[in-house]
Amino acid sequence: MRQQASRYLVVSDAVYADGAGKPVRLVLNTRTSRVSTVGDQVARALRHGDCAALPAAVSDRLSDLKILVPEGRDELTDVLDEQRARARSAATLNYVLVPNGYCNLGCEYCGQVHVRGKTSANHRSAVRDRILRAVNRPSTQEVRIGWFGDDPLMAYAVVRDLARQFVEAAVAAGVRYRSRLTTDGALLTLRKLRVLYEECRVDSVCVTIDGIGDPRRQHDRVLAVLADVVRHADEFPELGLTIRGTLDVADIDHVDTFIDAMVKAGLNHPMVEFDLRVVHAWSNDMSAPRVARQRFAAAEPRWLRRMHEVGMVTRTLIPAQLRGPICPAVTRSAEVISSSGAIFSCTEHPLVPEHEQGDVLELVEHADHDRQRPAGRYDDWHDRVNRGEQSCAGCVFLPVCGGRCPKHWGEGNPPCPSYKFNIQQRLELEALRTGLVPLLT
Ligand code: SF4
Numbered sequence: 001m002r003q004q005a006s007r008y009l010v011v012s013d014a015v016y017a018d019g020a021g022k023p024v025r026l027v028l029n030t031r032t033s034r035v036s037t038v039g040d041q042v043a044r045a046l047r048h049g050d051c052a053a054l055p056a057a058v059s060d061r062l063s064d065l066k067i068l069v070p071e072g073r074d075e076l077t078d079v080l081d082e083q084r085a086r087a088r089s090a091a092t093l094n095y096v097l098v099p100n101g102y103c104n105l106g107c108e109y110c111g112q113v114h115v116r117g118k119t120s121a122n123h124r125s126a127v128r129d130r131i132l133r134a135v136n137r138p139s140t141q142e143v144r145i146g147w148f149g150d151d152p153l154m155a156y157a158v159v160r161d162l163a164r165q166f167v168e169a170a171v172a173a174g175v176r177y178r179s180r181l182t183t184d185g186a187l188l189t190l191r192k193l194r195v196l197y198e199e200c201r202v203d204s205v206c207v208t209i210d211g212i213g214d215p216r217r218q219h220d221r222v223l224a225v226l227a228d229v230v231r232h233a234d235e236f237p238e239l240g241l242t243i244r245g246t247l248d249v250a251d252i253d254h255v256d257t258f259i260d261a262m263v264k265a266g267l268n269h270p271m272v273e274f275d276l277r278v279v280h281a282w283s284n285d286m287s288a289p290r291v292a293r294q295r296f297a298a299a300e301p302r303w304l305r306r307m308h309e310v311g312m313v314t315r316t317l318i319p320a321q322l323r324g325p326i327c328p329a330v331t332r333s334a335e336v337i338s339s340s341g342a343i344f345s346c347t348e349h350p351l352v353p354e355h356e357q358g359d360v361l362e363l364v365e366h367a368d369h370d371r372q373r374p375a376g377r378y379d380d381w382h383d384r385v386n387r388g389e390q391s392c393a394g395c396v397f398l399p400v401c402g403g404r405c406p407k408h409w410g411e412g413n414p415p416c417p418s419y420k421f422n423i424q425q426r427l428e429l430e431a432l433r434t435g436l437v438p439l440l441t
C-alpha cells in the first residue's frame with residue numbers, strides 16, 4: 001500500500017549530529033506524542049510530502065511509528081472520532097464541585113463574585129445524592145471529584161463530610177476514585193493535607209500562586225507549608241503536587257525571582273511539578289492576557305531550561321496525549337456544581353454573574369440524578385472543529401490540544417497553548433536532553 005507523511009508531524013528546523021556523526025532531525029508525531037530521530041534527507045522528504053522514493057526499510061520503520069500513514073487516509077476524521085469517543089464515554093464521570101462562594105484572595109483577573117455564606121443543607125445533600133447515584137450506575141468505572149472554585153479549603157468541613165461519603169460509596173461499588181483539589185494554599189497545613197490525602201483520598205493537589213511579580217503578595221507562608229510537605233514526602237507516596245504559577249503581563253519579568261524562591265524553599269524536589277501558565281481571561285478584559293500569552297511563549301523555553309537545570313520538575317516539554325475529553329464542557333460525563341446550586345458545563349461559569357444568570361443547565365436540588373447533565377453550550381465542540389469554525393481543524397497540534405478551550409474561542413480569544421508558538425525551541429531542549437549535538441547549517 002502506498003504511504004504518505006502524516007499531517008500531524010513537526011520536523012525540527014535544527015539539524016543535529018547523531019552518535020555516528022550523521023546529520024539527523026527530530027520529528028514529533030502529535031498523534032503519538034513521540035519524538036523520533038530521522039536522517040536529514042528523510043526529514044526533508046517528510047517535510048515536502050515526498051515519501052515515494054524512501055527505501056522500503058525506512059518506510060516500514062516510519063509506518064510503525066505512524067509517521068507514514070496509508071495514502072488518502074482521512075486523519076482529521078480519525079482524530080475527531082477518537083476525541084468524540086472519549087467525550088461520549090460514560091465509564092469515567094467527572095464532577096467539579098465548588099463547595100463555597102467566598103475567596104480569601106481577590107485576584108484582579110478573576111471574574112467571579114465572592115459572597116460569604118453557607119450553602120443550604122439541601123444543597124449539600126443534593127450534591128451527595130447526585131454523586132452517590134452516579135457512583136452506583138452500572139456503566140461507571142471511575143469517578144473523579146475536583147474540589148474547585150474559590151478556595152475550597154474555606155469549606156474544609158464540607159469537603160471532608162462529602163468526600164468521606166463518596167469514598168465509602170466508591171469502595172462499596174468497586175469503582176475507582178480519584179480526587180483533585182485546587183487551592184491558593186492560604187489555608188493549607190500539613191495536618192489538613194494528611195486528612196485530605198488519607199481520609200478524603202485527594203490524590204492530586206494544585207496550589208496556585210498568583211501575582212509573582214507583585215511585592216504586595218506574600219507567598220512566604222504558603223511556601224513554608226509546601227516545604228514542610230516536601231520534608232514529609234514519604235507520607236504521600238501517591239500524591240501529585242503541582243505548583244501552578246499563573247502569570248499576567250506584570251509577572252513575566254519576575255519568573256527568575258519565582259524560580260529562585262522555589263529553590264530556596266527546597267521545592268526543586270521530585271514530588272513537586274511546576275506548571276507556569278498565562279492567566280485566563282475570564283469574562284472581562286481580554287487584551288492583556290493575549291499580550292501576555294505572546295510574551296510568555298517567547299520567554300518560556302529559557303525558563304524551562306533553567307528550571308530543568310535547578311532540578312525543578314516541569315510539565316512535559318513535548319505535549320502529552322489527551323487521555324480524556326479536553327475539558328468538562330465537551331462531555332455530559334462531566335459537570336460543574338456551583339455553591340449557588342447551579343449545574344454548569346464549564347468551570348468558568350460558577351460565581352460569574354453573567355453565567356450564573358444565563359448558563360445554568362439545571363439546579364442540583366431539582367435535577368434528576370439518574371440522568372447526566374443537560375447539554376451545554378459546547379457539547380457539539382468536535383462537530384464545530386470539523387466544520388472549521390476555528391483554525392483547529394487545520395492545526396498540527398489538534399491531536400494533543402483538541403482545541404483547548406471552546407469558551408475562549410467563542411469569546412474571540414484563541415486559547416492556543418504556548419507549545420504552538422515555541423515547539424521548535426522545545427525540540428531543541430529535547431535534543432539537548434538526549435545528547436544530540438547541533439550542527440551548524
Ligand atoms: S470551555 Fe474552557 S473554561 Fe470552560 S471548562 Fe472547557 S477549558 Fe475550561
Ligand code: SF4
Nearest residue numbers: 392395398401403416
Ligand atoms: S487551540 Fe490552537 S493549538 Fe490547539 S488545536 Fe486549536 S489552533 Fe491548534
